[in-house]
Amino acid sequence: MIIAVASGKGGTGKTTVATSLALAISELSPIVLDCDVEAPNAHIFLQPEFDKRREVNIPIPKVDEKRCTGCGHCAEICQYHAIVSVADKVLVFPQLCHGCGSCTLQCPEKAITETPRPLGMLEAGPAKSGIRFARGVLNVGEPMAVPVIRELKQWQLVHDGAKVIIDAPPGTSCPVVESVRGADFVLLITEPTPFGLHDLRLAVTLTRELDLPAGVVINRDGVGDTGVIDYCQNSGLPILMRIPLERRIGEAISRGQTLVEAFPEYLPRFRQLYDQILSSSKNRADPVQTPNTETQPPSSIKARSP
Amino acid sequence: MKVAITAGEPNFEAKLEPRFGRCAYFLIVETETQDWKPMQNPAADAMGGAGPQAAQFLADQGVEAVISGEFGPNAYTALEAAGIRMFRTRVENISSLFEKFLTDQLEPISGPTSPQRHGGRRARG
Secondary structure, eight states, X not given: OEEEEEOSSTTSSHHHHXXXXXXXXXXXXXXXXXXXXXXXXXXXXXXXXXXXEXXXXXXXXXXXXXXXXXXXXXXXXXXXXXXXXXXXXXXXOGGGOOOOOHHHHHOTTOOEEEEEEEEEEEEEEEOGGGOEEEEEEEOTTOOOOHHHHHHHHHHHOOSTTOOEEEEOOSSSSHHHHHHHTTOSEEEEEEOSSHHHHHHHHHXXXXXXXXXXXXXEEEEEETBSOSHHHHHHHHTTOOEEEEEEOOHHXXXXXXXXXXXXXXXXXXXXXXXXXXXXXXXXXXSSOOTTSOOOGGGSOOHHHHHHOO | OEEEEEESSSOTTXXXXXXXXXXXXXXXXXXXXXXXXXXXXXXXXXXXXXXXXHHHHHHHTTOOEEEESBOOHHHHHHHHHTTOEEEEXXXXXXXXXXXXXXXXXXXXXXXXSSOOOOSSSOOOO
16 A cells, blocks of 8 residues: 655645654554655654665766777667767767766777665664664656665665555655555645646645545645635545644644644544545556555554544 | 857747756757757756766766856766856847857857756755
């Protein structure tokens, strides 16, 4: 079961919801993956102790000038224009290289070898309440977030039955697509303002493009206008939870507290949210997925449902 | 000698397009005959790496000098390796810039003139 928490707009409360959802189902030993690798911050709420670390690299070409004949084949086939062949010289632009390996494979003189270029780091370890936590950290100034997110997801998604909560980056570009890809459900966090609505529409377009079931959490409920609610009703998007705009909530989060820890009355609401997600994703006909415990909510969850 | 001038339209009387990697056209001018022809820039809409791709294109055309408004670091590195001299100028009519080039009134550059950019329309919310 993989739940991706996403949004078009930044700052809507993805991390707030992802961390409280994880704490609400902590008996199931969920894994939280902070995929917002450019600015990961879920660890501040969940306080993991990292005991595993791994560097993320991509292989970039290194040209042996003695063997290179300057034929230019590498420059012709590079989709990213990361290698140019001019005046019998071959130049590599490491920051443009996606590490696909085409140049190395296709060099007729076998003049290209690969050398690793570090993009960032993966870190994992136990966090609060039996939650397992992992995050990717992109190096500062590094444009290529996708390989870090991809390796983070491959590194930690250990077994089929795992309950995985993905804290996605904002926006709708490649890092978001990579974060939500393969999820069983996408939880879209928004706020009831024209800005929230504008970016929610973009995020919904993305989930539909990827054919992923989605539902909405409205954060800071009570401000703004009715645009988001009208839009959800008209486009068949379920509103699964509303978190009111309250000063006490803002203050608790500003102190680094999670919502359910500061206000335990939210625990049953987040458990209910999890149950709703389970039933929404199980209603979906998906022949590819092998039947596992996900088809039946664990009895412990049922017992706790209000 | 072939000179390339960055242009937004295939017209010798048009104004210079100041971006090197993402100009729509290069006007390739032969200095001896003053014949010119427009060539579409294959990198104009590239997702990334427009500078190196445009530089590779000009090197493949046998161009020896290029006139534009801005040269990024990757474009500069590739053009320099290709032995193509770079001239930076303000936006003016291409025909008058070509005259200035012929009479040595344009300044060659010795380093990139604009910062590194990634992608054509990249934004993050």
